[in-house]
Amino acid sequence: MLNIFKRIFYLLILKPLVYFCLGLNIRNAENIPKDGPCIIVSNHNSHLDTIVLMTLFPTRKMLKISPIAAADYFLANKIIAWISTRIFNIIPLSRKVSKTAQEEFYHELDKRLKNNSIVILYPEGSRGEPDKMMKFKSGIAHIAKLHPDIPIIPVYIEGLGMALPRGEAIFVPAICTIIVEKAIYFEHDKEEFMEKLKNIFDDMQQELVKEEI
Amino acid sequence: MFQTTPLIQNSLIAILALLFCTHIFVLILARIKKNVDFSNLKLRMKSWWLIVFFLAFIFLGNKAVGLVMVGIICFLALKEYFSFIHFEPDDRKLLFWAYLSIPFQIYFLYTNWIIMFYLFVPLYMFLIIPLRRILAGNVKNFIKVTSLIQWGVILNVYTLGYLGAFLLLPFAKTSSTANVNGLQLLLFLLIVNALNDASQYVWGKLFGKKPIVPNISPHKTWAGFIGGVATTTVIASLLGPVLTPMSLKVSVCAGLLIGTFGFIGDVVLSAVKRDVGVKDSSNLIPGHGGILDRVDSLTYTAPIFFHFFCYLYQMGL
Numbered sequence A: 001m002l003n004i005f006k007r008i009f010y011l012l013i014l015k016p017l018v019y020f021c022l023g024l025n026i027r028n029a030e031n032i033p034k035d036g037p038c039i040i041v042s043n044h045n046s047h048l049d050t051i052v053l054m055t056l057f058p059t060r061k062m063l064k065i066s067p068i069a070a071a072d073y074f075l076a077n078k079i080i081a082w083i084s085t086r087i088f089n090i091i092p093l094s095r096k097v098s099k100t101a102q103e104e105f106y107h108e109l110d111k112r113l114k115n116n117s118i119v120i121l122y123p124e125g126s127r128g129e130p131d132k133m134m135k136f137k138s139g140i141a142h143i144a145k146l147h148p149d150i151p152i153i154p155v156y157i158e159g160l161g162m163a164l165p166r167g168e169a170i171f172v173p174a175i176c177t178i179i180v181e182k183a184i185y186f187e188h189d190k191e192e193f194m195e196k197l198k199n200i201f202d203d204m205q206q207e208l209v210k211e212e213i
Numbered sequence B: 001m002f003q004t005t006p007l008i009q010n011s012l013i014a015i016l017a018l019l020f021c022t023h024i025f026v027l028i029l030a031r032i033k034k035n036v037d038f039s040n041l042k043l044r045m046k047s048w049w050l051i052v053f054f055l056a057f058i059f060l061g062n063k064a065v066g067l068v069m070v071g072i073i074c075f076l077a078l079k080e081y082f083s084f085i086h087f088e089p090d091d092r093k094l095l096f097w098a099y100l101s102i103p104f105q106i107y108f109l110y111t112n113w114i115i116m117f118y119l120f121v122p123l124y125m126f127l128i129i130p131l132r133r134i135l136a137g138n139v140k141n142f143i144k145v146t147s148l149i150q151w152g153v154i155l156n157v158y159t160l161g162y163l164g165a166f167l168l169l170p171f172a173k174t175s176s177t178a179n180v181n182g183l184q185l186l187l188f189l190l191i192v193n194a195l196n197d198a199s200q201y202v203w204g205k206l207f208g209k210k211p212i213v214p215n216i217s218p219h220k221t222w223a224g225f226i227g228g229v230a231t232t233t234v235i236a237s238l239l240g241p242v243l244t245p246m247s248l249k250v251s252v253c254a255g256l257l258i259g260t261f262g263f264i265g266d267v268v269l270s271a272v273k274r275d276v277g278v279k280d281s282s283n284l285i286p287g288h289g290g291i292l293d294r295v296d297s298l299t300y301t302a303p304i305f306f307h308f309f310c311y312l313y314q315m316g317l
Helices: A002-022 A048-055 A078-087 A099-114 A139-146 A190-212 B006-032 B039-060 B063-085 B089-110 B114-136 B142-168 B182-207 B222-243 B248-276 B291-295 B298-312
Strands: A024-027 A038-042 A065-070 A091-093 A118-121 A152-158 A176-180
Touching (some): A002 A078, A038 A048, A048 A152, A099 A118, B006 B039, B039 B063, B039 B182, B089 B142, B114 B142, B182 B222, B182 B298
Parallel strands (some): A038 A118
Antiparallel strands (some): A152 A176
16 A cells, blocks of 8 residues: 555655656666665765656556665654655665664664665765765675675766755755666675775766756 | 637637648658658657647636736746756756746736836846846956846746737727727737748748858758748738738738748847857757747747837727
8 A cells, every 4th residue: 555655656746846846867877777776876965866866767666666775864753754664665874873773774684685675875975065975885896795796786876965955954956967887796805896886976976067067 | 808719719720730631741741752751840740749739828818818828838938948048056046037027028928017027027127137137246258148147038938928918909999990800810920920931831842942140050941931921921911901901002011021030030030049059949849949949930030029019000009
């Protein structure tokens, strides 16, 4: 029942809102995976990032999307927690380091990936300044090492820092550009993986900066 | 005040029939000439169905629905303009205020407050935008940013808003305006304008050699321009006496105006896109590009045809 409601919500509210109020300019759309399991890695400037990433997929697949989100923020009160866990299927991640919380998180992640989920992860850790990237945290490398056979798809989103940046309440319509890169996999060691990921994002950012000049 | 007429309904059916025949023609052409790529043309035809379906709401619904549709066109166009200009995040609140001009314009039209419709964007938005930026305390690129925003509001909200202004005609029922129907005038403008775009494109493709403005758009040629304006004038002289109270002579003038200024609107938007370095204003309409790529000629023809008509029939200004 909830699934039917969610699909209607995605199809009739979320998608039209994104296309009408925002507008997407998607590059290399052929790199968007047809099915899970996979991990989408993206830069993070706005709450809208998750919604935009969701609309890249057909409504059928949107049920399978699981964003990794900070527990202290998205489970803060009952209403937000219900929306986060029921509508957006978040995988809560505690920002405080504790052994049990970590184990719980990895267990949940593992379960979702076995269930063909499309996991969204923001390696910057939180929303930063509009259209500026912060240093990536190494958690993604750890996850990638645990799941070396799962494709990791880098996605760069530009423009949402303009539409709804951190700490702002007013939404301003803007068309955002999304670059989807080819999937990468974990090889050899963590440092190398982080280096590879960073280079891919720098290239994508550079591609857009060049056009602005 | 206004209602859709049997003439409008018949015209819409005729447009659908024309679209159907053109689509079939394109598909047959694609079958025969296998060595030429028709995929873009096919995509364009599909999008034309959507455009006609969308615009039909203006002609079948009531005034409120029609004006909201015009507001949506203004909104999508302004969003494209703001997105390809790339403003600083500090100026996002300014953009929000600029967007607010759209509901105001639609409200003025809805309440028949035509003087305010004429004044609000050129005067009051001109005063409001710098005021908002002073409140933000931001002097960086002050003239540049406020001008860019004001220009965008004029281009996308003010000029395209004239499409909605047609819904107000005639302003008052007098003996001289008895057979003026605003909806039919708008239909006339949209048909002639669309066929003008198409015929300029076709003439240019078939016979175009010498470009008029090589620095802005190498695809716009003298042959395309002259052939296009001639075709448009013929179409306008055929449609004018049927859809509007204009005589044959006036319809020819209207055709010349729409043909010429449609071309200019097209080139102006090409110059804008060339300046910011984009090919299409967005990818909203498959095959066409963005909505601004489609309504570029209307930014000139809608206000010019509106005032041309009002002047001739002594209405409003």
